[in-house]
Amino acid sequence: MPETTTIPARLRRWVRESLGVLRRWSHRHPHLRRSVLPLLRPLLRPLLRELADRFASRYRDWVRIEETLAPQDLAAIAAHIATLGAKPLISVVMPVYNTPEPFLRAAIASVEAQLWPHWQLCIADDASPAPHVARVLAEAAARDARIRVERRAVNGHICAASNTALALATGEWVALMDHDDLLPPSALYEIAAEVAAHPDAAVIYSDEDHADNHGNRSRPYFKPDFDPDLLLAQNLVSHLGAYRRDLMTEIGGFRDGFEGSQDHDLALRATRHCGAARVRHIPAVLYHWRQQSGVASFSESEMERCVAASSRAVADHLAASGVVGARIERAPLAPIFNRVVFAFPTKPPLVSVIIPTRDRAKLLRTCVEGVVSRTDYPALEIIIADNGSVERATLALFENLRKAHGVRVLPLPGPFNFSRLNNQALREARGEVIVFLNNDIDVIGPGWLREMVTHALRPGIGAVGARLLFADGRLQHCGDVLGVGFPGGVAGHYGGLAAPDDPGPFATYVVTRSVSAVTAACLAVRRAILDEVGGFDEANLAVAFNDVDLCLRIREAGYRNLYAPAAELYHLESATRGDDLRPEHRERFMAEVRVMRDRWGAALDQDPYWNPNLSLSVLDGQLAFPTRRVKPWRDFIKEAPCAPPDARSAA
Missing domain, CATH: 3.90.550.10 (Spore Coat Polysaccharide Biosynthesis Protein SpsA; Chain A)
Incomplete structure (x- = not known):
């Protein structure tokens, strides 16, 4: 299996950004470029080699600590073999x-x-x-x-x-x-x-x-x-x-x-x-x-x-599995891997796009215009769940959107409760597929919704998440990893701040794959599945982790949640929501952490799509010290007896 990266994402990011600074500086000062850059190049090359060697050394240290079999390991393995x-x-x-x-x-x-x-x-x-x-x-x-x-x-x-x-x-x-x-x-x-x-x-x-x-x-x-x-x-x-x-x-x-x-x-x-x-x-x-x-x-x-x-x-496999009309392309940024483009339905289902908001007219206008004017999907309705907007610009925007695009605005005043807003809008939705969308999402290309709906309609697939980028092009979300985050270790976004052209370790940023959860900033799912699992938990998870909880209930019902990188959009993370750890939010946030821990503790600690040899502190392929893996011979290890104290220590 060819590898797409050899050094950590953070290191590659730093190198790329540093080289970008040098490049801009050299364009501004051409006379210095001719004299200084030739001197810097021979210094940079050994530096990069040394940094790569240090990462390799870290893996060698991990192998020595986590994988070297000590005498007691060998004895335990022999004992285990004897019992099989x-x-x-x-x-x-x-x-x-x-x-x-x-x-x-x-x-x-x-x-x-x-x-x-x-x-x-x-x-x-x-x-x-x-x-x-x-x-x-x-x-x-x-x-x-x-x-x-x-x-x-x-x-x-x-x-x-x-x-x-x-x-x-x-x-x-x-x-x-x-x-x-x-x-x-x-x-x-x-x-x-x-x-x-x-x-x-x-x-x-x-x-x-x-x-x-x-x-x-x-x-x-x-x-x-x-x-x-x-x-x-x-x-x-x-x-x-x-x-x-x-x-x-x-x-x-x-x-x-x-x-x-x-x-x-x-x-x-x-x-x-x-x-x-x-x-x-x-x-x-x-x-x-x-x-x-x-x-x-x-x-x-x-x-x-x-x-x-x-x-x-892959084409033979899909045909033998009864999948009709799929085509195989090269994965973007990783052409040695495949991207499967599944057939779009001849009669596309109605999609209900639900957008919770409170004022922030500029953000909302960009979001809705992207959905109605720059999205290539023939059958959709937009429902705005308005959580008590009062600004004149927002109210005027609502009226324009009603007249121009048939957007429905549901007045839902009261304290902010993301789960309640989405659930109440869901009751008004007519679509077979529901898309939950933040008001700070901006459409990049026209095919994002086709991609998400195509996956959402596949048998066995539950929630489908998109590849979300910050405004500067860096990666914000490509699926959630469970067990991450302080405090509580509930979940965190994978691939955060990666460069736009970074395919990720073994192309994980750019290939379609299963994940435990995706963010409700852009989440597509069949209406029937939401009815089956009961929508968002508005009683206990008003603000944080409601999307993770929903995805885990969908998974518990027997569906696989999916990351679909071909659906790519901009997301201004938390543009309309404050920091959960600010004093006025902390009590509510910690209560939601406790709900998730009480409800999903075992699942949060064992994400099947995140290897136990990888760190939960930094989600860019760093190694776990110690590993969370339980070795099959663990129960057969006999601890070496403690040596008796010598005369001096006894004295």
Whole structure:
């Protein structure tokens, strides 16, 4: 899985802003540009390298603290293995072609070093011309009967070779491994432990990172739990991916013609066949991609073939799932990933856009004009929930909007209660789809509402949120992460203040994906779902967290909430609402925090779409120290006995 970023978002943001300052300064002072910038360039390059190295060092520190197995860990793992009733044989499938000898030996050795003893390594040599390959494989097979090798007579490329290796497998589970990569010693044990904890599992995947020629690890991908929409965008399963062998047999193994994205095609077909409920994610780095220094990366043409194969696999998957009329595009800012454009209904449903407001005529005019004049949607009504506006400009605007656009204005005076305003407007709404919209939203492009409605109408989808930007183009919202924020740890926006051209870690700012919650500053949802869950909680959550609560109730009812980045709008955050922590608001805010904690405490602490190895303090991919992950051998750890005090300390 190619990565779209190698250093933290905050660091990249600082570098980009600093370079922008230098650029503006150089344009104002061309004579200094010619003399000073040539001196600065050689200073900036090593500085950026040092900053990137420091981030890599932080990950190495995290690996040392969180992932290094101490003697008591090894003993606990052995004790856990002994207690497991079922001990599945795991077949590691490895196609090989002309692998450099040191890397091939290291890959095999990493399987031989597994703490889980019930494995077999199934290797298909795809007619490698290099003589060392056959020699190394023969030595390995002679050394351990669990290693099975077959040499193909002719080169068939990756799919054919993978199927040859798969035919050698006799285990209940199959794990996929490339010929020059590495497994940590606990990898297969973790798979077996997950199978023991979830016997119905059919597909299991883990987090992953990269390792260089010297074993230095970098660029971790800490993944969310299974997300069908993210799998359409990229190969979420990837490595370490493990599948029930009978499932692999049923779906026919690897398909010729998908070389370069054969694993993505396999993951799509397997998860469609078994269902999302049988897909499990282990939030641990159980696979190290080998990055060979001095070896050329994919050429542009090879990368293009991989991306094209991925797009075809997704198109096939959607067609087999009964989805008609969808087309596959490249994700904006991350063209190696997919964007699925689902078919817009031939008879678009009526959409009710509900906008709560109190005065602020200039903001409201911009918002409504964007909806009625710059939005490409054929059937909508606008309802303004007026919370006691008194300014003449606002009242005049209401009258103009009624006459010009048929906007309905509902007088709803009284103390500000965002939930009550939306609920009362909802009772007046006629639309099949409801869009809750803040009065400080400004439309950027015409297709935002089509995008949101198209997703909202998909079976199984609940609330749909947009990609919201500040006025200067920086990112304000691309989904909420649970468990974030002070005080209370309820929820916070992901990706805040990222630059407009920043795709985010592994393109998470720019690909469609599942989230636990989205902001009601721009939220689309079917009216039937709102009726099912009861709308906003106006009794307990008048101002804060009402959207998070609504999304969690929608999720509890069995729907998936979605972030749709192709729906992009400007949002002037909190332009019409004060700071929740100001003295006059603090008591109300803390009461709402307590409501959320009492109602959703367990859910807030375990966001399935935010990996427990990632920090809840800074939502830009920083690491969690310590990790929130519960390791499967934890209950078997025996603490070392305390050493007796020496004579001096006793004295």
